[in-house]
Amino acid sequence: MGFRGGTAPIRKIKNHPGLLHYFCLLFFLNLVGGGYETLSAAPGQTARAVRSFQEFVVVVPGEGDTFSSLAAKYLQDPSWDWFIAEFNGVDSPKVGQPLVIPLKPEKRGGITLQGYQTVPVLAYHNFSSTEAGKLTVTQAMFEQQMRFLQEAGYRVITLDQLFDFLEFRGSIPPKSVVITIDDGWLSAYEIAFPILKKYGYPAAFFVYTDIIGKSSKNLSWELLGKMADEGMGVQCHTKSHRNLAVPGEKESFKDYFENLGAELSGCKDTIKKRLNREVKYLAYPYGATNSLVVETAKKLGYRGALTIIRGGNPFFIHNFRVNRSEIHGNFGLSRFERNLAVFQEQNLR
């Protein structure tokens, strides 16, 4: 069984010249109306789009098709697999069972009648091959945590994806998580980066520019550039890592205000100059901020900023007060998991 209108035998048309007129019309309608192929995929065949409409396509999965392969084919992005599954209310594609794939998939804000999505942002600092500290996570533990994310079905997204979600512009997978690494320690390159690459996870490196290349323990601009070329983000953690919310001991308020601007613009400009990459995000040193810092960051063109207040982020979180959960070296997996809440129940009926 299948659509046959588009493949009517030429022999018949020759025998019935009146049909040629009709078939031309059919061909025209087919062009403007949407394409179609066969409805059922033959064994061993991959998915067929049986019909394209303006808003969606109807697809019959073939053998070996996955939601990822369908998302790659019809949405040009395999990471939209979750949306096809969720939209059709099925766990896996079944051969021959048609699916509807919306061509503009949207689920902005992650709101349902039962509550709303939250996105955890994890904050790491330093890594060590053997010794854990409060802000130093061992290689083995980091590997274990990344594996846990993969096995538990989490999707690591970029800051751009997070902020599209926060600005109610884009949708993200239901179990999204963001990974950030602060400061600019060499261990981030030597230990974390290979593990991130292994799992295909993007991370954002928030560096304070004064320490880059300063000693053998710090990252260099070259290494940062290399990581940026491989999909990692490089963002601002100010110029000198000073507390932005408090004037210094011998600092007048006017000096404090001027230095605040220099911390935020200096970091941004340096990264742009050294890596030729735009900086959009800021991580407040010590997570400390106030209204003046927020307004200054906005004025200097930052898209958003992150604190270290523990907790997930619903889409309506303030863009310049995004929560981040620090992952400490003494965290076991269960404690790590407690920082991964991705949904907040709230009855919206």
Next chain:
Amino acid sequence: MNSPLLRVQISILTFLAAAFIGGCATLPERPQTPVSFPGSEVKSEARAPLLALAESWRHKAREFEKTGDLPKALKALEIVKTLSPEDLESGTRIADLKNQLLAAADRHFQKGLALFRNHSLTLARKEFLAAIYLKPDHAEALHFLKEKLPGEDSLSYAMKRGETPREVSQKIYGDPQKDFIIAYFNELKGEGPVDFPRSLKIPLLSPVPQKGSPAPAKGVVSSEDDKPPETRAGLEKARGAYREHLYEESAALTERILNADPTNREARELMNAAYYQWGKQLGQEKRYREALEAFQRVDSRYKDTPVQIAQSRKEMADAHYINGVKLFTQEEVEEAIQEWEAALALEPKHPKAKKDIESARNLLQKLEKIK
């Protein structure tokens, strides 16, 4: 026209025109209506599976409607309508659902707005979320969720004619020398009066911690809340008291927090709720004066506070009136008049008090004459 040659020529021309127009057509702008297939054999074979798919989505739509998930029901019905364009019933239902969704979204938004104005921020957020779920392009609900509820980092100040940044700085910050902040954020040059009319963006300044306080150590400032510990503890206590229905205690605790931190929205919201509930509790105990006092502590925009105040006044007026009647029957006429006057003071349009006062005074005058 009957010439076979002519018919073939027309067919070829039609084919060429179709190919040309089809080639020019922008494919992403395909019409929603699927192709109609003249010829019964082709049509039935081609469409049957799509109709079956439409039927399964119709079933989904019904299920979503049953659970009250109208946005999903609408989406499912739109798929049905696209797969089966001649289905008039789904078309009608789509229109109904769209209207229902718009009306419900607006109801939630208005409710959220009222709650926001009453400082019931948590409840307001829930309503705005519901509005945006029902109508994802509800720009106002989104604005309140993203901009209003988290609190503002700056205020908008309308300059008065001839006013200078220094004067504004004095007015807002209590310090004329912070005018450089106003100049920076508004790109003002010079110290003279600003062009009028002009609205200025003025960042709010947090209280600056005492100089010399050491920078916090890494990982230490990751507090879950930037409020002082005593505020957090006080709020927790106040919430606990509220949960235990100890509204008077909860109200007193929140008032103490607000004395120290008048901008604490959470404390204000809780204080309103506590006084409101306490007022209702007192009203049920017929302690109308105290109930009235409690309601008068609540922000007048909170829930139906003005109604509760009016109700308490009426109850108090009625109590005075009844007392007056009792005194009158005990021949305590002057005391009765006092009670009725109290009733009138609370409720100037009391239906009986005024008349009874006049009658009682007439009676007193007659008694005086008899004496």
